[in-house]
Amino acid sequence: MAQDSTQRLTEPEAAVLGIQHLLAMYSGSILVPILIGASLHFSSEQMTYLVSIDIFMCGVATALQIFANKFFGIGLPVILGCAVQAVAPLILIGKKFDFPTMYGAIIAAGIFVFLIAGLFAKIRNLFPPLVTGTVITVIGLSLIPVAFQNLGGGTTTAKNYGDMQNLLVGVFTLLVILVINAWGKGFVRSIAILIGLVGGTLLAGAMGMVSLAPVAEASWFHVPTPFYFGVPHFEWSSIVTMILISMVSMVESTGVFFALGDIVGREIKSDDLKRGYRAEGLAVMLGGIFNTFPYTTFSQNVGLVQLSGIKSRKPVIYSAFFLILLGLLPKIGALATIIPSPVLGGAMVVMFGMVAVQGIRMLGEVDFHNDHNLLVAAISIGLGLGVTVQPDIVQWLPKTVQMFASSGILMASVSAVLLNWLFGLGHKQA
Template sequence: MVTLFSAMKRSKLMSSKSTTTARESKAAMLGLQHLLAMYSGAVLVPLLIGGALHFNATQMTYLVSIDIFMSGLATLLQLLTNRVFGIGLPVVLGCAVQAVAPLILIGQHFSIGTMYGAIIAAGIFVFLIAGVFAKLRHLFPPLVTGIVITVIGLTLIPIAFLNLGGGDASAKTFGSPLNLGVGFLTVAVIIAANVWGRGFIRQIAVLIGLLVGTLTAGAFGMVSLKPVLQASWFHFPQPFYFGVPHFEISSILTMILISLVSMVESTGVFFALGDIMNKPISETDLKKGYRAEALAVTLGGLFNTFPYTTFSQNVGLVQLSGIKSRRPVFYAAGFLMTLGLLPKIGALATIIPAPVIGGAMVVMFGMVAMQGVRMLGQVDFHNNKNILVAAVSVGLGLGVTVQPAIFQDLPKTAQLILSNGIVIASFSAVILNLLLRPEHDQQPEREQTVVTAENQTTAVKPKK
């Protein structure tokens, strides 16, 4: 009898371990999907800045690998919520793309040390004003937040199409049938996995699309293993790798403005995730979220990488997979930190062809835009003022994205701010919402639908 009882106990224990292992394996796969979704965007920033500042191969290797490590650490700061920092949402952080142009200008006109001094100062500034900025959450009602999220998605879609065509619009192969075929195959696989897949297959639809697209591209000679062969086996973060920071006032002010832009964009992302998860985002949540990003920016400056911000494409991934837990993102953070320390393994993710990444981006950025549209569904568009705020803000945001050269005669600092469609749309939505105050107007009377005991619906006009 005792033997039978012991056998049953061992069987239950083994079953429990098997279930836990399967659950963790699924979470790890979802984490890998998050990593692949943001990897190209995270790597792009150091490649652009390092190339513009003429870094050598050794410096570029350090820059890319440590940037990936810091992306994982920055993500971890947001996940590990406590009384001081961390919003505790399934967010993934990477290099802020809007910082590329100003950092290149600072590095070229001053020095690399000045560039990192400005990043450190901006991070400290954001940490100090996080509480004040969080009190401005009343400036982001569903009308404003919905506009910002919609514009974030729509303004990123041109980047997706640039990758879909091959990544370089000046290349002869840009938009070739092979590039388009591989890219749209990736889109088709993601759609098929979502529509006809079940359970876990549906949740990793983007990962399946990336794998199928990459294997197909490899069959046509579009995948090169050269980055893997050239990468070193191990790197470790070193503070002030490129030299000590130098603090110059105009550079600091420029990076503070860019950081404020990132805070506005992150605010929209936080609210979008809160909407997906049915979790109200409080002033305290925002404050801790801003502080986590500020710490990430400051550490980026100390370890000679770049500013970090919440990545919008991963919001689309949360919506697409339906998995709202933080556990997969913990795995993503761990993978990023590991890949950052092991450049040769991390380089494996860089072999995914641009058209394949572009195909996945089309789906994910579209999902971000649709999340914004869904948030706008809460807005009363019978009110013409709401329509006016949305129409003007979305129009300005998309117009600047398509024609950024319209501000070419303005000072460089103004161009950096005004040529960003997300910034223009955000400022427009906030200012017009404050000036017109449509949410304070009396809502039009509507018939309310009530359900009687007999389950019959009856239209009732509101009382005067």
């Protein structure tokens, strides 16, 4: 394993870096319960539970993954959050059936992931640098539009979307991060993202863009309650849907594991993948039991690890602790929600761009003088970005098929794996 340059981190330094990791994933994670809760018309009390316990479970899921043992956990500096790809299917299940059916499907999917972890890990040879580099590149590039949407104000339907005020604080945040990286040294440079978020929020506050109302309205303490929305109901079509979504998450997680392994200088083996998948399966099961959502490895934190140069797990251990604490203390947790969307967008441009560049760096190991490799990457990236930019192209397909065909990451993953396998098979036959 490569030398860890962060072994001499002090506890306060690790804690601050942990906060940076938390802030990088916080908005993306709470977006899932907000979207699902709003679509299914949850009450304000239910929404309070949903958001706070979601953050609590993010910490538990991260702990399961990072405290590796011989049964589960990959032991890399990973953060787990709500799987964004689960939003649309969960809304469909919730509307067609009810909340218990939705959570029954999540629990069943978690059991499935846990049980097939060993089998899925054995097919890791289907993910050479050509495939993983392509997938990671598409993950990064497909997230850039999300960054720009936040940069403009969060939603294109907002009246002030793209106005000078939003752009100013977003660009200011980005510039602060660049300046710190260009002229900062040591620990200060490693927390450039956090400094950018704080600086951008202070500027936004001076311009009247920050509201403390979420903090005032939040309660002080909240207790996790199993089966908060009732005893789970297991319905086969809902279960199959969530199993397929979970397999998509496993493919994404595979790419993230390999990307992080490349960054920290650790070879990722089948046993590592198996333990990583099992930890995610346990996290998904617990999400269903405590009535939150499926959890998966967050790719945006890969860019943060790369950018900060901090490869130690210690900051992520602090992140897990802080997430659990914030989930129990909604009023404190609400502090992170006051960061305006343009500020987050400015930071996201840097982080998501770093994810894409990490994928490109992995592709640098590939021999592109080989036309087969060139075609695999070209077609897969083209398909992945194509459906990301134009998801309506599959609107005439059955709803279930649309769910998968409109996912750029899934399309790129399936394309890269199949084309690489087919070209490899043809090469052997020749």
